[in-house]
Amino acid sequence: MLSSARGGCFRAKDGSMLSTMTRPFYIAWLVILPVVLLGGCATVRPPAHAQASDRTMMVTAYCKCKKCCGWKRTWYGKPVDVRTGKTKKIGRTASGTRAKEGRTIAADTSKYPFGTVMYVKGYGYGRVEDRGSKITQEKIDLFFRSHNRALQWGRRTMTVRVWTRQ
Numbered sequence: 001m002l003s004s005a006r007g008g009c010f011r012a013k014d015g016s017m018l019s020t021m022t023r024p025f026y027i028a029w030l031v032i033l034p035v036v037l038l039g040g041c042a043t044v045r046p047p048a049h050a051q052a053s054d055r056t057m058m059v060t061a062y063c064k065c066k067k068c069c070g071w072k073r074t075w076y077g078k079p080v081d082v083r084t085g086k087t088k089k090i091g092r093t094a095s096g097t098r099a100k101e102g103r104t105i106a107a108d109t110s111k112y113p114f115g116t117v118m119y120v121k122g123y124g125y126g127r128v129e130d131r132g133s134k135i136t137q138e139k140i141d142l143f144f145r146s147h148n149r150a151l152q153w154g155r156r157t158m159t160v161r162v163w164t165r166q
């Protein structure tokens, strides 16, 4: 009798404490979630009004390092593009996004414009956000967070599913 009454008392106390504790968190999530989603952190899914087709592609991998992206540091430490000599923002794609593994794909944007969704087996859904001088025609480059992970991928000729706008 006594224990059940105490239990009930504790439960009530816990319950009211929880509701006052969770409300700020709940409100915080309502604010944070749309920011996260709009910030491009959401996983890529095939667009609703797009035509899917399978294409045979040469799929290579890269990271943000000097070797992969062709940049170097000037004598005073500023990263510049080896070819153009322009300031290089490390980890930024040609479309202006922050490169992310499992999302960022470099492609020939004259053929596959920025925003084109692709599915690569072993990598998942990705989006064309970047380009490269050697990435032409049916070649794509997958972004990885480290050079080692990019090396692990290597070079594969495989079928890639591409969603193009009609």
Ligand SMILES: [Zn+2]
Pocket (backbone or CB within 6 Å): 062, 063, 064, 065, 066, 067, 068, 069, 146, 147, 150
């Ligand atoms: Zn690299």
